[in-house]
Amino acid sequence: MGRNLTRKIIRDHLVSGEMIPGREISLRIDQTLTQDATGTMAYLQWMAMGLDRVRTELSVSYVDHNTLQMGFQNADDHRFLRSVAARYGIVFSPPGTGICHQLHLENFARPGKTLIGSDSHTPTAGGVGSLAMGAGGLSVALAMAGEPYTIPMPKVFQIHLTGRLQAWAGAKDIILHVLGLLSVKGGVGAVLEYAGPGVDGLTVPERATITNMGAELGATASVFPSDEQTREFLTRMGRPEDFAPLSADPDASYDQVIEIDLDSIEPMAARPHMPDLVVPIRELDGLAVDQVAIGSCTNSSYTDLKTAALVLRNRQASRNTDLFIAPGSKQVLKLLNREGLLEALLDSGARLLECSCGPCIGMGGSPTSAGVSLRTFNRNFEGRSGTQDAQVYLVGPAAAAQAALVGRITDPKTWGAAPEKPTLPQDVPSIRHLFIMPPPQEQAQGVEICCGPNIVPLEEFSTLPRKIEAQVLIVLGDNVTTDHILPGGAAVTALRSNLPAISKFIFNRVDQEFVVRAEKAPAGIIVGGENYGQGSSREHAALGPRHLGVRIVLAKSFARIHKANLINFGILPLVFANPDDHARLTVGQAIELDTVELASRTEIPLQILEGAEILVRHDLTVKELEIINAGGLLNMARVR
Ligand code: MIC
Ligand code: SF4
Numbered sequence: 001m002g003r004n005l006t007r008k009i010i011r012d013h014l015v016s017g018e019m020i021p022g023r024e025i026s027l028r029i030d031q032t033l034t035q036d037a038t039g040t041m042a043y044l045q046w047m048a049m050g051l052d053r054v055r056t057e058l059s060v061s062y063v064d065h066n067t068l069q070m071g072f073q074n075a076d077d078h079r080f081l082r083s084v085a086a087r088y089g090i091v092f093s094p095p096g097t098g099i100c101h102q103l104h105l106e107n108f109a110r111p112g113k114t115l116i117g118s119d120s121h122t123p124t125a126g127g128v129g130s131l132a133m134g135a136g137g138l139s140v141a142l143a144m145a146g147e148p149y150t151i152p153m154p155k156v157f158q159i160h161l162t163g164r165l166q167a168w169a170g171a172k173d174i175i176l177h178v179l180g181l182l183s184v185k186g187g188v189g190a191v192l193e194y195a196g197p198g199v200d201g202l203t204v205p206e207r208a209t210i211t212n213m214g215a216e217l218g219a220t221a222s223v224f225p226s227d228e229q230t231r232e233f234l235t236r237m238g239r240p241e242d243f244a245p246l247s248a249d250p251d252a253s254y255d256q257v258i259e260i261d262l263d264s265i266e267p268m269a270a271r272p273h274m275p276d277l278v279v280p281i282r283e284l285d286g287l288a289v290d291q292v293a294i295g296s297c298t299n300s301s302y303t304d305l306k307t308a309a310l311v312l313r314n315r316q317a318s319r320n321t322d323l324f325i326a327p328g329s330k331q332v333l334k335l336l337n338r339e340g341l342l343e344a345l346l347d348s349g350a351r352l353l354e355c356s357c358g359p360c361i362g363m364g365g366s367p368t369s370a371g372v373s374l375r376t377f378n379r380n381f382e383g384r385s386g387t388q389d390a391q392v393y394l395v396g397p398a399a400a401a402q403a404a405l406v407g408r409i410t411d412p413k414t415w416g417a418a419p420e421k422p423t424l425p426q427d428v429p430s431i432r433h434l435f436i437m438p439p440p441q442e443q444a445q446g447v448e449i450c451c452g453p454n455i456v457p458l459e460e461f462s463t464l465p466r467k468i469e470a471q472v473l474i475v476l477g478d479n480v481t482t483d484h485i486l487p488g489g490a491a492v493t494a495l496r497s498n499l500p501a502i503s504k505f506i507f508n509r510v511d512q513e514f515v516v517r518a519e520k521a522p523a524g525i526i527v528g529g530e531n532y533g534q535g536s537s538r539e540h541a542a543l544g545p546r547h548l549g550v551r552i553v554l555a556k557s558f559a560r561i562h563k564a565n566l567i568n569f570g571i572l573p574l575v576f577a578n579p580d581d582h583a584r585l586t587v588g589q590a591i592e593l594d595t596v597e598l599a600s601r602t603e604i605p606l607q608i609l610e611g612a613e614i615l616v617r618h619d620l621t622v623k624e625l626e627i628i629n630a631g632g633l634l635n636m637a638r639v640r
Helices: 003-014 038-046 072-088 100-107 122-128 137-144 171-182 203-218 228-236 304-310 331-338 341-347 399-404 498-506 513-518 540-547 560-568 579-584 595-599 622-631 633-637
Strands: 014-016 024-027 033-034 058-063 089-095 114-117 131-134 148-153 156-164 190-195 220-223 256-261 268-270 278-280 290-296 320-326 372-374 391-394 468-474 524-527 550-555 572-576 590-594 601-606 613-617
Touching: 003 014, 003 024, 003 190, 014 290, 014 579, 033 038, 033 100, 033 137, 038 072, 038 137, 038 148, 038 579, 038 633, 058 072, 058 100, 072 089, 100 114, 114 122, 114 156, 114 190, 114 228, 114 304, 122 131, 122 156, 122 220, 122 228, 131 190, 131 220, 137 228, 137 331, 137 560, 137 633, 171 203, 171 268, 203 220, 203 228, 203 304, 268 550, 290 304, 290 399, 304 331, 304 341, 372 399, 391 633, 468 513, 468 550, 498 613, 540 550, 540 560, 540 579, 550 579, 550 622, 560 622, 560 633, 572 579, 590 595, 595 622, 622 633
Parallel strands: 033 058, 033 114, 058 089, 114 131, 156 190, 156 256, 190 220, 290 320, 290 372, 372 391, 468 524, 524 550, 550 572
Antiparallel strands: 014 024, 024 148, 268 278, 268 391, 468 590, 572 613, 590 601, 601 613
16 A cells, blocks of 8 residues: 555654554654744743754744834844844844745745744645644754654545636635635644645645645644645745655555545635634625735735735725735745736735734734724634734635725625736745854854843743642633633733743633632643634743643643643643533632542543542653653753
């Protein structure tokens, strides 16, 4: 039996473990990336390990999330990141150069390589055939130290594409369709591997839109074969030597096959407040739109923005609709300018934003109260835009531009003839010179690390007690996101390198009393539903609760990256043996758990004082238990 593409890359990088789905495997990591919002913490952790230089083939530090610099905090963070990069052999991408995933795809991602990044949308690089995964900052720091990355061996789902996209349908509509089929937890524990004749017609930027939003399915990664489209893309990016062909064997087997006929895909939208609440756009015909935002790591490539520009060219956006454009990189911006498309966008009334994440993480561009915002982004969680009662819909760039023209959503049947599908032009301008390359090692040793007052070294966490006596701090439903645990937005994100300060915002938007309750309790337990911690890789969503004394999260199931983050910082992720017991827990109850039993049994009793006992389970490996017992992975990796 032949091998699928995912298993080929895994086999080539396997350090230990058996390639049986669910079993723990360790992989050699070729490349890492960080962004500023998770990067400061990742590098503080890296520095605590006491190494002199990164041991990966390539590590890049991007600054794209918080570029607003509304006060000294971010400016200090950026300076810190710049000095760390120079000191330890990391490529530095200064603020304003672009969004990490777009930049990595354009400049560094390579077929067949492994990449982990401290951002959940790192799988974007699967668009050129990298096995790219989102991870917590500490996992990335360890990979930079040359340590293998440990994950459960994923299942591999084949998404078999046939046919061709019809007029006005785009890559975003394909992935929204997949989200509608599989839901936000449908990809958990799996790599989504795209194959079939329909793949040939998809360009790399289109593929990257699809792999990007595999994160919304909870998938470990998403990957396309490396073929003529890949060669073409890498050549246009000025790096044909990075091309290597890569595909599944013809007789490869898969754990599941999902058939999609591209001919049947129509323009789609995800309704508030989850990316899997998908409907055909035509069903939203007539909905008035207050704001349209085009950009983010999902849809900010040159071809995406050209799609929007061709719709808007020689026309005016509605005076009732605020239109934002945020190009994914300076390369995209330069190309738009060179091809006369920037002018078309500006003349339509669009507001041009910096090449960064911007409104996607609530850094400016918040909608009006109760406003309807149409975004080409990947997440529409409640409150993420910065406006708690905004109604955010996710769409592709063509639908976004069409709505901007008339101030409401219209049926695609009325959009007229679709423009020809845009492709990348020849001689794409390079922006390679904008990256700051690290000096050679001898010189690097003299580089001073610049730490401003907002950069607080990470505290040392205590080991796991033999008996946890804790209080139920909060009881939550299904699909709680890391945005619920720790919101984005300028005020909060400015504190990413200051754990005591940022912890004050934990569950702020869900339960204002949470922090006070946690501070009073001897120790805390969080109770969640299915897919707890879905969404981002931000490890502050584990670190913050840990700082506040949380020792256990008991849920029906977990999202992969968040579960790994909990373990990394010494919090026990437990699941209900009987999910109905979720209803028996209420805020304020005291519980007890004997942690010594964890080593010998996977199912143990959790005592609810003044109540019954319930059974909880864990699937922790010996190594993971060791990490939790030690109070977290950093305690094991720290130089003393
Ligand atoms: C996101 O899209 O939620 C973020 C902001 O990029 C996060 C990372 C972070 O919180 O810093 C992610 O996706 O991992
Ligand atoms: Fe940035 Fe948004 Fe992409 Fe996250 S999802 S990396 S905030 S553009």
